[in-house]
Amino acid sequence: MIYFLAGVAAIATGPGLAFTFAVFAVICLGGIAFTLLRMPETTGYSLEAIEKHLRSGKPLASLRRDSFVGVTVAVAGK
Secondary structure (H helix, E strand, O other), X not given: OHHHHHHHHHHHHOOOHHHHHHHHHHXXXXXXXXHXXXXXXXXXXXXXXXXXXXXXXXXHHXXXXXXXXXXXXXXXXX
């Protein structure tokens, strides 16, 4: 644990705090992109159906119903 804290302190004081947060932001954006593009939507599937699909050897991405990733935005007043 102390090595971890020493590493965090070295990153924050070495290249700078802004750089550290920028690296963290890039990692977070990569995680969001991975989740949206590679993880299938499992709403409406039972756990048993998901397990059966995975045990059959089919790739996880083939569980998707469609390949479109949509984002719904609520507009106030409409």
